[in-house]
Amino acid sequence: MKNKFIIAIFIAVALFSGFLAKDVIVSNIPATYLPKDMPSNVLNAKLRKQFGSDELFIFMFQLEEFSKESLTKFQKVVDRAKRVKNVKEIRSIFDHEVITGDADAVYVKKEFNVDNFEAELKELQNDEVAKDLYLDYDNKILSLVVEPTLIGESLQRHELKTQIEKEFQKLSDSGATFLGTAGELSVDTHQFEEMINVLTLVVPLTSIFSMAVIFFLFRSIGSIVVLQIGSTVVTGVCIGLYGAFELPYNMVSTMIPSLMMAITISFFIHLLNHSEEDDFNSYDEAAKKVFKPTMYSGITTSIGLFALAASPIPPIRYIGLVGGVGVITSVLFILFVSPILLRTFKVKLKKKSFNDMLMRKLDFLISTVLNAPRKTAVFMLATLCIFGFFGTYVESESSLYEFFPKDHALNRGNNLFKKHFVGTTPIDISLKVEEGSLLNADRMREILNMQAELEKLEDVTKVYSFANVLRTFHKKFSLSSFDAASSEMLEQYLFIYDGQDLYDFMDRDGTLGRVNLSLTENRANLIEKQIEKVEEIIKNTNLKGLKVALAGSGKLFSDQENLLIGGFTQGFVLSFGLVSLCLVLLFKSLGSGMLMMVPNLSPIIMSFGFMGIFNIWLDFGTAMISSLTLGIAVDDTIHMFHSMKKNIEIHGVNDGIRMAYRESGTSITMTTFILCTQFMLLMFSDFLPLKNFGFITSIGLFSALVFDLILLPALMKINHEGFFNYKLKHQP
8 A cells, every 4th residue: 555655646746747847948048047136137137128139140141242133132031031920120231220411411311222232332331330230341241130029938049040041041042142140149049959959869868878787787677667767757857846936947957867867877776786686576675775875865965956056046056956856856766666666567687797797896996995095095185186286277267159169150150250240249338327418418428438448448349339329410410520519419419310220229318328349259257357447447437427337248248157156166165064064964973974075075176176187167067066076976975984884893894894895886886887977978069068067077976986985995994993083883
């Protein structure tokens, strides 16, 4: 009756999780990586609502020649593309506003006259906006800037890009060759494509590998079926939580399936390793044997993941909370559900020959540790010091473009746009009136002078604002320099001006405006350095009566990097402290907890050492490694320590350690091999943070195995001989 009740609950959880999972929102947009209440994010949302989004698609084409026929065909295709669902606006040479006229009549020309295309192109070539965004006359390159309606899901953005590209395929009839895409939305859609690649390639590969390893170790189809049931449900619970709480599923979240599979198979192997061969009734007894270490491991692993909740970056916080629940679900499945399923399916195992072979390989390690424990400990600790030194060279940096290979379509498009037009990193200077109006001639001249200084900055390729529009209008109307403009004249111009471009940079009341900068730099730290220079220029500009603040995608990306560092430090300190406290409480000994934490520092130190050696950045992928590897690695430490402690009490230190190697050493070796290989499969991804996450996590877990098999027994032997004083009962 009890077993039926457990299975009924298990099935109910599985079905309910599947029901919740259907509501998952796949969204990798930049806003999902930032706290909603972060000042720059709040300001940016306000500016985007007022002036339109800076998250754009930019499509670039090269014509064989400029002619009436080619431009007419090109324009017709662009007009059709404007009718695609979720397209708010497509800006190009065909609808770019040009202020023209003389002292008698000044007006805003909004249409491109194809019949007079040569004169029109020459005029646009000298226009300070068109030449930087839409037209490279000498190379016959045209760009189309697509602003979609507010779309919060990456799937819809990707569908929009696909629909627009389908329309733009017709441009080949005009002799136009597609060169590439750029813009913030191009980054998002390429990340989405990589996310789908992970889910459709890496996750199935991980699953197939898990099945192959289980069959190789235990020669049992039934055990594979049970593992797949468990992994699927555990992962389903995690995905269901994303759906239930409307958490965005993004690039960070794609680590969940591989992570849950890895943790579940690790627990499962320990259970099978303690089961008897050819006896499907031994699983309940095996569950009792591994109950304490598995429960301890589950608690510490979940704590390590829950510590990520300290991160101010939402996706990292969510994967910590969801992953922690997933670990608890995995432990409950292994201890209570899998024995029932294994027994019901009458699963029999064949495992002895492999364990004996692996044990023979470990004999050398055992002899070395027992014969020279002090030298072994000194050598291992010295190794940690060396890699700790290399870890000091790790740099915190991010670049959404450098996360992809140099020859990736995203980078080709981005580099092409920077070469022929302007930088692709936007920063907005928000100017909110507290006193007076933006239509103050002296104030506007100060703003123009500030823009002139900003344009001198390295990596700043364009600075533009409402002041540029009004200066151009004044020159056309009064035929004089802007120095002669008065506040009254500026106010009068608004009655004459019938365009829209001005109001993309200033509200109609003249109380809020923005100055837009285009940067060529895409690295977060270098963007921050440019921002510091911008702020210094602002400080030296007389903007009295204006509340000045920075926003835009570049500013948000820089702020995100700063949050990442703070979150990483908090997460590591919290996870290390909580896991240490947990070990002390679980084993009821301060010495035991401290002793176990020594080898558990190894995966973190070794991981950062390799990051320093290979110049791998600390980014939103690798920032999770410390808490994650600590949480997972402590599992094997607990199993090994628990086994050594128990066997030393019965057989004495030397035989006890040998027995622990046979009892748990083989298990943790097999689980670590599987975990490392599963994480290494992430290296099939083209997305650098995932690739580095898989590589460095594998390094960390392998390091934990080495230190658990060498340093931990050495410390146990030294402790037995009286170098440490902690509560450990043993027999001589």
